[in-house]
Amino acid sequence: MPVPEAVMPEAAVPEAVHRRRWVILGVLMFSLLIVVLDNSILNVAVKTVAAPAPIGLGATQSELEWAINAYTLVFAGLLFTSGLLGDRLGRKRTLLFGLVVFGAGSALAALSDGPAELIAHRALMGFGGAFVMPATLAILMNVFERDEQPKAIGIWAGSVGLGIAIGPVTGGLLLEHFWWGSIFLVNVPVVIIALVAMVLLVPDSRDPHPGRLDPPGVVLSIVGLVLLVYGIIRGGELADFTDPTSLLPLLAGLAVLAGFVVHEKRTAHPAIDMGHFRKPAFSGAIAAISLVFFALMGVTFMSAFYLQSVRGYSALQAGLLVLPLAVAQMLFAPRARLVVTRFGARAVCTAGMLLIAACLASFAFYDASTPVWVLALVLFVQGVGMAHVMPPVTVSVMQSLPRARAGSGSAISNTFRQVGGALGVAVLGSVLSTAYRGGIEDRLGAVPDGAARHAAGESIEGTLAAAERLGAPGRELIPAAYDAFLGAMHVTALVSTAIALAGAAVVAAFLPARRPHAARGGGPAPQAPHGDAREPVRR
Numbered sequence: 001m002p003v004p005e006a007v008m009p010e011a012a013v014p015e016a017v018h019r020r021r022w023v024i025l026g027v028l029m030f031s032l033l034i035v036v037l038d039n040s041i042l043n044v045a046v047k048t049v050a051a052p053a054p055i056g057l058g059a060t061q062s063e064l065e066w067a068i069n070a071y072t073l074v075f076a077g078l079l080f081t082s083g084l085l086g087d088r089l090g091r092k093r094t095l096l097f098g099l100v101v102f103g104a105g106s107a108l109a110a111l112s113d114g115p116a117e118l119i120a121h122r123a124l125m126g127f128g129g130a131f132v133m134p135a136t137l138a139i140l141m142n143v144f145e146r147d148e149q150p151k152a153i154g155i156w157a158g159s160v161g162l163g164i165a166i167g168p169v170t171g172g173l174l175l176e177h178f179w180w181g182s183i184f185l186v187n188v189p190v191v192i193i194a195l196v197a198m199v200l201l202v203p204d205s206r207d208p209h210p211g212r213l214d215p216p217g218v219v220l221s222i223v224g225l226v227l228l229v230y231g232i233i234r235g236g237e238l239a240d241f242t243d244p245t246s247l248l249p250l251l252a253g254l255a256v257l258a259g260f261v262v263h264e265k266r267t268a269h270p271a272i273d274m275g276h277f278r279k280p281a282f283s284g285a286i287a288a289i290s291l292v293f294f295a296l297m298g299v300t301f302m303s304a305f306y307l308q309s310v311r312g313y314s315a316l317q318a319g320l321l322v323l324p325l326a327v328a329q330m331l332f333a334p335r336a337r338l339v340v341t342r343f344g345a346r347a348v349c350t351a352g353m354l355l356i357a358a359c360l361a362s363f364a365f366y367d368a369s370t371p372v373w374v375l376a377l378v379l380f381v382q383g384v385g386m387a388h389v390m391p392p393v394t395v396s397v398m399q400s401l402p403r404a405r406a407g408s409g410s411a412i413s414n415t416f417r418q419v420g421g422a423l424g425v426a427v428l429g430s431v432l433s434t435a436y437r438g439g440i441e442d443r444l445g446a447v448p449d450g451a452a453r454h455a456a457g458e459s460i461e462g463t464l465a466a467a468e469r470l471g472a473p474g475r476e477l478i479p480a481a482y483d484a485f486l487g488a489m490h491v492t493a494l495v496s497t498a499i500a501l502a503g504a505a506v507v508a509a510f511l512p513a514r515r516p517h518a519a520r521g522g523g524p525a526p527q528a529p530h531g532d533a534r535e536p537v538r539r
Contacts, residue, residue, distance in 0.1 A: 020201065021143045025152055027197045028136040031099060032156070034190050035129045036163030038106070041171035041183045042068060044319045046301070047308040048180045049118070050461040056180055061459040062234070063115040065429045068301070069229055069422045070119045074126035075133075076418040077222035079411050080272065083134040084213050091135045091142070092204035096195060098131025103191035110181035134411055142205040169323065172316025212269040220260035225419065228253030229426040235434075272412060282400035284510025285393040288349065289413055290420030291503035292356065292389055295496040297421035298428025299360055302492055307375075309460045310368055310482050324376045328383025329390075336391045345392040346511040352392075353504035355385030360500055363493035368482055389507075396511055424499075428492050433458060435491045439484030443477065460485040 049067070052058040059067065086094040105125035112118040137156065144152045174182040231250030235241035241250070264270040277283045307318040340348050359382035366375075397413045437457045444453050444463075456466035456477075463481040467474035 018143070018145070021148075021152075024143050024202050025140060025156065027194070027201055028140055029156060030190075031095065031132055031194045031198065032136050033163050034099075034102065034187060034194060035132050037167045037170065038071075038125065038129075038184070038187060041167045041174075044168040044171040044304060044315050044322075045175060045180060045183050046304050047461065048175055048315060050459070052465055057112065057115050057118060058465075059115040059118070060455065060462065061429065061433050063119065065301070065425050066119045067115070067122050068425050070123040071126035071129070072418045072422040073222065073225050073229065074123045075130045076415045076422070077218055077225065078127065078130035079134060079415045079418075081213055081215075081218050082131040083138065083411050086131070086135045086138055087206055090204045090206045091138045092198065092202055094131045095135035095139070095202075096198055098128045098135065099191050099195055099198070101125075101128030102132065103128075103188050103195075106184045106187035106191070110183075110185035112181070133414060139202060139205065143203065168319030169316065170319075172314065172319035175315040214264075214267060214269050217260060217263055217267065217270060217272070220256055220263060224253050224256035224260055225422070226253070227256060229422060232423075232426045232430050235430055272415075276400070276412065279400045280510045281396050281512055284506050285396035285400070286413060286416050287506045288353070288389065288393045288503050288511075289397075290416045291499055291506065292353070292386070293417050293420040294424035294427070295356065295360055295499045295503070296386070296424065298424035299363065299493065299496050301425050301429055302432055302489055303363070305460055305485065306363075306366065306489055309464065310485055321372070321375055322379065324380035325383035325386070328380045329387045332384050332387035333391050336388050337395075339388065340392050340395075344513045345396055346508060346513045349389050349392050349507040349511055350504050352385040352388035353500055353507060356382055356389065357497050357500035357504060359385065360493055361497040364490040364497075366489070367486060393507065393511070424496075428496055431495050432488050432492045435488035436460065436484050439487045440481060443480040443484070 046064050049056045050059050050061070050064055082094060082098070102125055105121050105128055109118055109121035109125060112121055140152055140156055170186070171183050174186060227249045231241075231246050231248070231253060234249065235243065235246035241247065261274065264272050265274050277286070304318060307313045307321060308315065313321070336348065359378050362378050394413060436459065440463055441457045444456055444466075453466075456462045460481050463477055463484075467477040467481070470477070
């Protein structure tokens with residue numbers, strides 16, 4: 001990458017902007033909340049979307065996974081490019097563009113006639129969301145002085161926990177009273193409010209020396225990830241990862257991603273600077289972020305079926321059960337820095353990962369009559385573990401880079417978090433589907449048609465729908481479906497536990513034991529290179 005030719009101090013924030021900085025932060029949080037809220041709402045609605053029309057769309061388990069992953073993969077693939085466009089064209093402009101696209105995608109998703117349309121419109125929503133998240137953080141950095149930026153970023157990040165908390169409950173309330181499309185349509189008026197507030201209150205800014213775009217890198221990352229995840233999902237559908245329709249996309253995806261790494265190392269303007277990964281603290285923290293969300297998102301996808309299909313809870317009740325996890329994160333995450341100061345990031349993050357692993361392992365012991373208070377307690381403890389992992393590893397990422405490249409560090413951590421979550425849904429969803437098919441296929445003799453039998457064996461919702469169509473002869477399928485799902489869930493829980501334990505090993509090996517004095521606030525703040533100097537914020 002080009003070496004900056006000069007060093008310049010950061011421009012001061014104009015007084016008029018400084019006076020309304022906290023109001024601007026509220027608008028930015030509101031914009032970010034829309035994106036986070038949408039994903040957590042969809043996790044609660046998967047059972048309803050899987051139901052046959054007119055209640056849902058009759059989506060299969062793999063189609064549900066793609067409805068989640070289509071958004072995440074497009075979002076993660078475009079994150080760096082959207083950040084560069086914001087620097088070049090103006091961050092406020094790109095944020096407004098992202099909100100408009102996200103709102104349009106939400107309206108189209110609500111009116112989808114089938115799973116394929118829903119997946120396409122979710123991808124459009126991911127395209128818009130990719131322009132929202134990096135722009136909000138970039139604007140934040142330009143309206144707060146350096147000494148207030150850590151506090152502002154902490155509050156900004158807290159809006160993610162807020163979205164986790166209110167998303168499932170909001171989704172449950174909407175599904176209790178309206179049709180499934182309401183979980184997407186609700187975004188439209190919220191987007192309109194955010195757009196008005198953004199135009200009236202938020203200033204624009206841009207980098208006077210923006211980096212160049214990396215279209216080949218973006219295309220390679222998206223194509224590689226799509227092929228990889230498609231191969232995994234297809235293997236889960238067929239219960240055979242050696243089938244050519246699964247194996248070939250898997251190998252092609254790995255080859256494209258390898259080409260992406262080679263390209264990023266050679267290009268003068270990479271989407272991801274591969275040099276960062278040579279720093280153990282940086283690469284270890286990035287791996288931990290990916291593994292945490294890999295395990296968490298996969299189990300979240302699975303638990304929605306457990307709570308609603310096996311336990312019989314409504315979408316609202318299932319959403320309320322997620323609240324302890326979010327509440328724990330909001331309570332403990334702001335205080336995690338105190339524990340890290342005393343014991344060091346390595347010890348705290350390792351303990352947090354082990355706590356998460358223990359909670360994921362508990363899913364292997366759940367049955368159809370596990371007390372609700374046990375579920376709530378485990379989710380609360382899991383939230384405590386998350387709260388003592390994510391803030392320290394994020395700090396490790398940011399402190400591994402110069403302050404002038406803080407935006408790059410944030411983009412990388414967010415991308416790997418999104419990709420880790422997408423792969424978690426795909427891999428653990430495939431494990432769940434494969435294990436479920438193995439446990440139920442010998443009990444599907446009452447289902448006459450071959451295609452119908454295949455669909456009935458793909459997921460618990462498919463089996464229950466087949467049982468309902470069969471009437472009295474299909475009643476014996478219901479307890480068999482419950483037993484097969486619980487067995488598949490236990491296998492998936494053990495796999496996710498192993499992934500969390502791998503994360504614990506990574507942080508124990510690579511994160512620093514103690515934060516250096518300068519990281520705790522000692523020493524003068526480094527000045528920004530000329531290439532990262534901020535242009536004064538335009539009012």
